[in-house]
Each structure stands twice: as structure tokens, then as C-alpha cells.
Amino acid sequence: MDARVRIGLAGLIVVTVGLGTGVAVLQLTAQEVEPLNHEAIALIREEALERSQIMEIAWHLTDLYGARLTGSPVLRAAAEWVRDQMTEWELADARLEAWGPFGPGWTNERFYAHVIEPQPFPLIGYPESWTAGTDGWVRGEAVVAEISGRDDLERYRGKLKGKFVLTDPLIETRQEFQPLPWNPRYTEEELEEWAQEIEPYRVRRRAWVEYTRRSLPASEFASVLGEEGAAAWLRNGTFENTSTGAVVAGAPFFRYSPSFPQSPPIVTLLTEHYGRIYRTVERDVPVTLEINVQNRWDRADSSSFNVLAEIPGTDRADEVVMIGAHLDCTHTGTGGADNAAGVATVIEAARILKAIGLPLRRTVRVALWSAEETPGLAGIGSYAYVNQHLFDAETGEPTPEHAKISAYFNVDLGSGKFRGIVGARTDEVASVLRSWAEPFREQGLTAVGKRTYAGSDHIPFDVVGIPAFIFLQDFTSNHFAHTNLDTYERLLEDELKQNAAILAAFVYHAANREALLPRQPPPSQVQLPPEILDRYVGEYEDTPDYRMTIEREGNRLVCRSGITGLDTEMFVFELRPLSETEFFLFGPHAVATGRANVTFSVDENGEVQGLRLAAERFYFDAKRVR
Secondary structure (H helix, E strand, O other): OEEEEEEOOOOEEEEEEEEOOEEEEEEEEOOOOOOOOHHHHHHHHHHHHHOOOHHHHHHHHHHHOOOOOOOOHHHHHHHHHHHHHHHHOOOEEEEEEEEOOOOOEEEEEEEEEEEEEOOOEEOOEEEOOOOOOOOOOEEEEEEEOOOOOHHHHHHHOOOOOOOEEEOOOOOOOEOOOOOOOOOOOOOHHHHHHHOOOOOOEEOOOHHHHHHHHHOOOHHHHHHHHHHHOOOEEEEEEOOOOEOOOOOEOOOOOOOOOOOOOOOOOEEEEEHHHHHHHHHHHHOOOOOEEEEEEEEEEEOOOOOEEEEEEEEOOOOEEEEEEEEEEEOOOOOOOOOHHHHHHHHHHHHHHHHHHHHHOOOOOEEEEEEEEOOOOOOOOOOHHHHHHHHHHHEOOOOOOEOHHHHHEEEEEEOOOOOOOEEEEEOOOOHHHHHHHHHHHHHHHHHOOOEEEOOOOOOOOOHHHHHOOOOEEEEEEOOOOHHHOOEOOOOHHHOOHHHHHHHHHHHHHHHHHHHHOOOOOOOOOOOOOOOOOHHHHHHHOEEEEEEOOEEEEEEEEOOEEEEEEEEOOOOOEEEEEEEEEOOOOEEEEEOHHHHHOOOOEEEEEEOOOOOEEEEEEEOOOEEEEEEEOO
16 A cells, blocks of 8 residues: 655645555544744743742742741741732732641741760751650760660660660761762653653562661650650751761651650751761760750641632633642751742742733632641642542542643742653643643753653642643752752752743643643542442551551541551552442542552452552552451
């Protein structure tokens, strides 16, 4: 068969096919090229590059309102400033929208720590969030406790009263003689990988289990130390095995809980200082320390909030394009790269669209989330929004508002330049995004990926079938996220300006597109009777060390996973039914995996044998053991 294809001037594809002695001519309408408004893009670029407000926004969020821990007065002050600023720029209905309950807020107001003997020197460190303070100055001796599990705790009963307890092993730090490794940019080959379909790999959790056992969950160990009357629990603030002067406050697998034990204080130290104390104690030289930790708990309001504002649309104002970033941050730095950079980019993009004055057919909604950085969880604020507005938790069905959301664009990967956008679940969506990215190819925006980047606020939208995207960014600053070095200094002004222009251009075209962005159907839940749900209740093991416990709570299944022999739960999520045997993960813990399904295997007698949890990049199988 001989085929020749030509494209006519009128946009028709004319296919001439030779079939023996006959010729068939087919005229097919060419796929419409996604239109671009180059005049609008030029206006956006001019406003973004010549009259930028992005660094002023970022200064307020870092130097003035830094350490925006969810529940803290500082986060509320930042939210109120953002609300008032968006109102000043004439965005509509700027507001704080409550969700919750969340739990008490926490603020560290004072922290002093010093080694007294054998040689005095000041300690660099931070108390862990939501842990206790001291009643003034506390002085005591440092001890190393080799604890890797519950059984080890018994060896130290009666020996820890008044002690500063070190439990983390020393980890060898790399000596860097080459250019520092924390400022990488994506290579073209790495970007191309995001556009490729991937084969999920089988993961076994053995290494993760062993690490978790070695790092006894904080809630369990803190309870014992509190009972023993320890002065403080000292943690090793290692920073990816590299000495940088950074303190990482956030114990492995520490999870926020309103009932978390309030004593003793948990303090993470600079790894060099932790190592000096540890090595000295190991050589039987007494080390005396003193600390003063003053923390405040705010219990007056247990709810939290998201910040919302809008640019009203014209003829399709009931349809919405959303842009968002998380406003909260961890408490050690001022949240520069993670995520004042994202918030400033989102607010600046909205300001640009308002300033250039071009009409937007759809409403543009700005959403700034809280509780993305809550220890052990992610995306609680955005998950709450989806539950409040887009997905009925009781019926398991999308709301009418769900059908009106065209897209959600998320920014949460530092202040490096945008290099790609991921989450295009269909070829049609990918084609649209590639068209919108084309004017910014010279600035490095080249990748469009179908799979997505898990662990941020776009995931709750993606899970319920709304086109939800996150921009890939060069990892030039986000390496310092969650450390005391994540400050205003991590912000790259020129790249942030360019990012705001790109985001504004994408949002402009999404708001003015003739149709909503194509989407996959939302999860179509089925209602299963209790007797069917009860079939799946029980315990499942991926390995003998990792368990998943499934229980029925009313008309839903809840899965709790953790390490065998430890009471602390690692992940908790809902299983919402798509069929009698297939369920999808939903809830804040599911943000970490991205879109994922659980499928139960049933034998010919109807007995449940096990399950497979399949995410985008991995899967694992677990046998039913009870």
C-alpha cells in the first residue's frame, strides 16, 4: 500500500491511498492547533520582568513572617498579610477559609543550649515542633543510649533521669572537594524521562523497615524518656551526609499528634556538634550541658485555614482555573525555597494577570494551603479543600463544583527555573501543555510528563480526576528545604520572575481556552454493603516486618500500615471502592504515594488471599495473614 500525506492550506489532511487499481481520497480535519495569544504573553513578560513584586512578596513571607508552622500565630499573620495584599491588588473575595479540626498550635519562643564541660561551647540546634519546653535552665550530663527497638528501652530503665540522651548513631559525612552537589540543574536526558511511560517496579520494604526499627518512632521513645525524667532527647541533625552547617529538625517518622507527649524536649543539633558530644561521651569523658527551651502551645482555636482569592471571569465565570502553593513551612528556617518561592510565584502570577487588564473568561482562583509541612503528613489543607468543595466524603461522589474546575497548577519545588510540567494524564492534555510551553522553550521549559511528582498539594486534585499539574524546577535551592538554611538567601530573583511569567501565561490560556481542559473521568465509586467490606478486614504483610491492618469504620475501609512490633502507625488512608475488589487510596497520607489503587485477590471460594498496592512508579504485594 502506497500512502502519501499532505496538509492543505485550509488545514485539511488529505490522504491519498493507492489500493491496486483504485484510489481512495480521505479528507480528515486536522487536529486543531492550540491557539496562543502572543500579545498577551508579551504583556505578561513585560509586567513580570519590569514591574515585578515577587521579591517584595518573598521578603514579607520570609524575613517578616518566617517559620510559618501550621497553627502558629506567625502563619495566621502571614495569611492575613497575603489576604490584605491580594485585596489591595483588587483580587475578589480574599479570605481565610477554615477547615479542621487540626489541633493546638505551637511556637518556639526561646532556645539556648551550651556545653559547659569539659570545654564550653555554644550549641547550634532547634527544638522539634510540638514538643515540650523546659522550666527554665536545665543542666545535666550527656549519655549515649544504644536503642534500636522496644526491647532496648528496658536496659535503660532508671538510668536516664536528668540526662541529655543521644540515641542516633554517627553517620560519616562526605568531604567535598568538587563543586558542591546541591545546585544541580536538570539535563535534557533527565527531562525526557518524564515524558516516557515507565514500568512500575516491585518494591520490598526491607531496607525501609530496618531503618525504621533503628530509628524508634519518636512518640514511643519520647513517652519512655518522659516517664524516666530525662532532661532532653538530643537528635543528630544530619543533612544528607554532607556537612553544610544545616540543621534538619524533624526526627525520622515523627508525626504530628495533638496528644504527642509534651516531655521531655526533643532537640536536633548540628551534626558537627552532636558528633563532638557523642565521641567525647563514648571515650568516657563526662559532658555537661545546659539548655533553656521556651515553647508556647496555642489551644484557643483547633481549626486551621487556607487562603483563597479570585479574579472573576467573564462569560464563563462559573468555571475555574486554580493556582496554588503551600503557605506553611517548617519552623527551623523561614521557608524561603519551601515554600515562600512557590507562594510568591502564585501571588505574583495573579497580580500580573490583574495588572495587564486582559479579560479572563474563566475565574482564576488562588489557593494557599496550610498543613503541607506537618511532620509525617502532607497536603492536609488541600485534601480538606477537596473534601469540602469537590468530593463528597459521605457519598463518595464528585460535587457539581468538581465539573467546573478546568485545572489546578501547583508550585512547590523551590526557586529554580521551571523546566517542565507533569501530570498530563492524557495525550490530548500533553499536547495542550506542550503548545503553552513552546514560547518558553528558550528559557528551559521543555518537558511535559504524564506521570506526576508525588508529595504535594496537587495530588488530592489528581486523585479525584481533576487535571492537576506541578512544575518541575531545577533543584538549585530546594536542597535546603526543611533546614535552618532555608531562608531568603535561597531565592533566585531572575528565575522566580521568569517562573511567574510562565505560570501567568499558562493560567491565561487555560482561562480563555474554548473548552475546559480534557480530563479522565473521576473515580466512579460503588456502594458496597458491609458484608462485602468485611471480607477485607484483617492484617496483610508485604514482608514479615511490614504490616497493613484494614478495618471497617461505618461504610468505609481504613488501612493503617506500620512496622511489626511497633505501635506507631506509619500511614493511614481510606480505601474507597471502585468495584467489589478494587479500591483507590484517599486521604492526607495518600499524598505521599500519588494516585494509587489497592486490588484484592480472591480465590474461587471467595476467600481473600492478599492485595496489591499499585502506585505510578512502584507496586508491592501483601499476603493476608489474619
